[in-house]
Amino acid sequence: MKFVHHRAEMSILGEMYDGVAQGRGRVALIGGPVASGKTSLLGRLADHALDSGAVVLQAIASDSERDLPFGVLGQLVQSPAVPAGMADEFAALIEDGATTLAGDPNAARQHTSRAVATALLKLSRTAPVVLVVDDLHHADEDSLHCLLFLMLRIRTARILVALGERTSDRSVGPAFHAELVRLPHCRRIRLTTLPADGVVELVTGELGIDAARLLAPGYHELTGGNLLLVHALLEDHRTAGGPAEPSPGFAFRNAVLSCLRSSDPLALDLAAAVAVLGDAGRAADLAGAGADEAVRVLGDLESAGILSGGRFRHPAGAAAVLEAIEPGRRGRLRRRAARLLYEEGADSRSVAEMLVASEDLDEPWVATVLRTAAEQALAEDDVEKVVRYLEPVSRLGDDAQRVAVTTLLADAEWRVSPVAAERRIRALAADLGVAASAPGPVRHLLWHGEAEEAVEGFGKQIENTGMSLDAEALCLSVACTHPALAKQLPVPARPAGTRPVPSGTVVDTQWRSARILRAVLRGRYGDNVVVAVEQILQSTRLADATVQPLTFALRALMYAGSTDRALPWCERLLEEAAKRRAPAWQAVFSALRAEIAVRQGGLPAALEHGTKALALISAPSWGVAIGSPLASLILARTEMGAHDEAEALLAQPVPAAMMRTVHALPYLYARGRHHLATDQVYAALRDFMAAGELMTAWGIDLPSLVPWRAGCAEAYQRIGDRAKAAELVDAQLNLVSDSNAAALGATLRVLANTHELADRPPMLKKAVDEIQAGGDRLELAKVLADLGRTHHELNETSRARMVVRRAWHVAQDCRADAVCRELQPHMSAEDLKPASETGDTDRLALLTSAEYRTAALARHGYTNREIARKLFITVSTVEQHLTRTYRKLKVGNRADLPAGLEPSVAGTA
Known part of the structure; x- marks a missing residue:
């Protein structure tokens, strides 16, 4: 040395x-x-x-x-x-x-x-x-x-x-x-011990002045000038290959132990107490030392540079001390430390940190502390700590405690890996028969399609013990997701406006959201459904127990025809899930966002969010719910004309149990649309009918959920059975709510195509109005395409050209390549050119904003009266704007308006 x-x-x-x-x-x-x-x-x-x-x-x-x-x-x-x-x-x-x-x-x-x-x-x-x-x-x-x-x-x-x-x-x-x-x-x-300049001199002599400038301050901080520790750091420095900062390693840990063993016999015990507690505050009590002795020995350790301010100068020192203790003794030491902290009322998280590495945890106070700490960690989205706190007691206590602890563990793990949570719940159900009778485990088993026995056991428990508040909420949830299984459970009927629990509780949120969605699925909802749903969304914090209620609320908005209201809520929840590092939550809301995009005709967005949903968690983690993101992706790929990619998605295995849940319905419908788009008409008909049979059997025959009759009608039209198509679409029209503009417009489009050619334009124009109000751009492109073709077949060339051009641009905006390909035969080469190539850009710059908006709508097939209604101006003003526009652009009528005019650019829909 x-x-x-x-x-x-x-x-x-x-x-x-x-x-x-x-x-x-x-x-x-x-x-x-x-x-x-x-x-x-x-x-x-x-x-x-x-x-x-x-x-x-x-x-x-x-x-x-x-x-x-x-x-x-x-x-x-x-x-x-x-x-x-x-x-x-x-x-x-x-x-x-x-x-x-x-x-x-x-x-x-x-x-x-x-x-x-x-x-x-x-x-x-x-x-x-x-x-x-x-x-x-x-x-x-x-x-x-x-x-x-x-x-x-x-x-x-x-x-x-x-x-x-x-x-x-x-x-x-x-x-x-x-x-x-x-x-x-x-x-x-x-x-x-060495002063700071002494450490500099020592390190300079060993490593040179440049290294000393970087390392010496840190060395002094970590050692307090203890010569043995400084030389140990130098040895670790050489072993580690010369890092640019102090790196305590094997030599440092050994040097700490050497110092303690060379000190007072009580030093190692007190150092171990400090290592466990984190400071010297209760070290004497934990080590069983007298107060005066402890003060003296701890003072010696401070003078020696081992401790500073009652704490180890570096975690490596504390780790070395704990590693030197026999494991059983180390566990008992931590257990005593936990008890000391518990008795003085320390924070549950501090006590839990002591307990998780100790032994003999089968005491009531231990389980209580660990559960409290786990709930605190869960509130902070620290899943890793939740698992660490609860794992030691997941097999302890009575049946009720084990069910509660394991369910809390599964809830936390579900955020990251639903399949891991499912394995835990399945093991619990296998070892503990009553587990399947508790609402928490049943919810997890339902997600993974392992719920038949669980639901049966749950129903028997209700018969024996009565309907609890949790049980009532779960029964309503099962009716929304697993309608076939719901028949095994009693679904209580309460008078309208009554609640089983006070507003604002988690159970109340679960109960209300499930009740609203169940009513929507059965077509039994009124005009106040949006208000009721948004009250839930505004008052509910995203948590393990509220993910499903929040998804129920968003689905209720979508199926009730208010997809536009669901969008901002879904994006807000998706953003929060990402901030809180919960991949499974993100996946669920990404799948919903993809479905919203499909319903609004945003195919690129549907593709983005659907792909993200499947990437965030594995396919097994999706359980039976995998049908929803797959359906959105298959529909998006199909409408974008990417049939090979859609076929690859359909080749992905899905759980057999999925076909007994509502997640089967959008999947069957999407598969039917793909078959129809690829001229597999009878396969498409089989898929649409399968969805219809399930929906009617389950009592949720709602066209805004899955328009299976319209799908069948399109298939029957392909094979020439217009009468059967008309029968089906008439039946669907009777089920569509007048307040659901998107579903009504889509139904009218299919219905119009079952009528004679001359009768179609009024129905298709009404469909255009409804669909525009509903906000589905893809369906708007389709109905405009049908209307344009109808005008063409009726030899209304000028009108046909304007409507087809409008359909083309809407379809392009949606990336609906399949619709665009159907429209190409009805468009001129000039129509297909962008404005930059036709020279329209300079001419359009001559128009005022009002003239541009009016001309854009006129070019895309709107009548003067429709334009006046959309822009909140008079018909006379529309005529004046168009007259000036024709003069500036040097065209004779609206059929000659240039291709560069776009309603989206004009600031209107």
């Missing part, structure tokens, strides 16, 4: 030695904290004395030899430097003294001390004698007596006695110190 500190102290020792050589005996008492350099200082003194021709006798006291009579003295007089004849004499004296101690200890000590002192004084006449004793605090009493006897008699002898001891150590005894320090020829030297 390179000596870079205590130069002043070494100079003092050198001066003392010089005086000894001239016959002035001296005693040096060197004290300091552990690893402060006293051993190095004593070694340097011994080397200097040897080089000067002195007889150097050395000894190191050891706690293991504290009871050995004259142990330290024996080491001194048996040193190789003792002349051979004198060595035998010393050996005989030690042996004789040890033998006679039992009879008369005082006499034996006096006799041995006098004889040894006489021999050493005689030896000092031939050459200076230096006695070096390190770790004096471990020396046996007999040796201390002899040393004191000698030191009292060396003032005029050529003898230097250098003693090294640990500061604040009480094992030597105050009497010895009192006698020693009153000697006029004794000098006390107190050592400290």
Whole structure:
């Protein structure tokens, strides 16, 4: 170890030695904290004395030899430097003294001390004698007596006695110190750890000035100047390949342990207590030490640079201490620490951190603390800690406790991996029959299609114990997602406007959302459904227990014809799920966002969000709900004309249990649309009919959920059965609510195509109005395409051209390539050119904003009256705008208006 500190102290020792050589005996008492350099200082003194021709006798006291009579003295007089004849004499004296101690200890000590002192004084006449004793605090009493006897008699002898001891150590005894320090020829030297500049000097000597500039401040911070620790950091630095910052490793951890083991016997216990508790506040209680003792030893550890402010300077130090403890003892220590914190009312999270690594957790207070801590962690979206807190007690306690703890664990894990949560719940259900009778496990099992037995057991429990509030909410939820299973459960009928629980509770949210969605699915909802749903959305915080209620609320808006109202809520929830690091939540709301996009005709958005939904969690994690994101993707790919990609999506396996849930309905419909688009008409008909059979059997025959009759009607038209198509679409029209503009418009489009050619335009125009109000751009493109073709077949060329152009641009905006391909035969080459290529851009710049908006709507097939209604102006004003537009653009009528006119650019829909 390179000596870079205590130069002043070494100079003092050198001066003392010089005086000894001239016959002035001296005693040096060197004290300091552990690893402060006293051993190095004593070694340097011994080397200097040897080089000067002195007889150097050395000894190191050891706690293991504290009871050995004259142990330290024996080491001194048996040193190789003792002349051979004198060595035998010393050996005989030690042996004789040890033998006679039992009879008369005082006499034996006096006799041995006098004889040894006489021999050493005689030896000092031939050459200076230096006695070096390190770790004096471990020396046996007999040796201390002899040393004191000698030191009292060396003032005029050529003898230097250098003693090294640990500061604040009480094992030597105050009497010895009192006698020693009153000697006029004794000098006390107190050592400290390296100051900051000393660490800089040491690191510079080892690594160079540049490395010292980077590392020395951190080294001093981590070690407090403890020489052993600084050298350990240097070793770790070399082992790690020279990182640019301090990196405590194996050597540092070992050095910490070495310091503690070289300290007071209580030091390791107190250090372990500090490592467990995180600070020294309750360390004495945990270690079972007296307050005064603890203060002294902890003070020593502060002086030695092990602790700072009652804490380890680096986590590696605490980790080293804990690793050195036998695992069982470590667990018990943490358990006692947890109990101490619990009894003084500490935060549950602090207590839980102690408990999770301890043993014997089967006590009521332990489970309570861990559950409370887990709930706090869950509120902070820390799933990892929830699992760590609850895992140890998931198999403890009575049945009810195990169900509650495992359900909470599954709820937390579901955020990240629903399939992991399902495995946990399934194991619980297998080990504990009542698990399937609890609402929490049943909800998880429903998601993964393992619910038949669970629902049956749940129904029996209701029969035996009555309908609880949780049970009532679950029954309503099952009716919304698993209508076939719902028949096994009682669904209570409450008078309108009544609630089973106070507003604002989670159960109330679950109950209300499920009740509203169930009413919507059955077509039994009124005009106030949007208000009721938005009250839920406004008052419900996203959480494990509210994900399903919130999705129910969004679906109720969509199926009631208010998809535009669902969109901002869905995006808000999707953003929150992302912020809270919950991939499963994100996946659920991404799937809903994709469905909203499909319903609004936003095919690129549907593709983006549907793909994201399937990427966020694995296919097995989706369980039976995988049908929803797949349906959106299949529909988007189909309408975009990407039939190979749609076919690949259909090749993805889906759970058989999905076909017994509502998630089968959009999947069957999407598969039917793909089959219809690829001329597999009978396969399409089979899919649409399958969806219809399920919906009618389940009592949720709602066209806005899945318009299976319209799908069948289009298929029947393809095979020439117009009568059957008309029958089906008429039946659908009777089921569509007048308030659901999008569903009504889509139904009118299909219905119009079952009528004679001359009867179609009025129906298709009404469909256009309804669809525009409903906001489905893809359906608008389709109905405009049908209207344009109808005008074309009726030889209304000018009108046909305008409507087809409008359909083309709407379809392009949706990326509906399939519709665009159908329209191409009815469009001129000029119509297909963008404005930049036709030279329209400069001409359009001549128009005012009002003229542009009017002309854009006119070019896309709107009548003057329709334009006036949309722009809130009079028909006369429309005519004036068009007249000026024709003059500026040098065209004769609306059929000649340029292709560059777009309603979206004009700021209108």
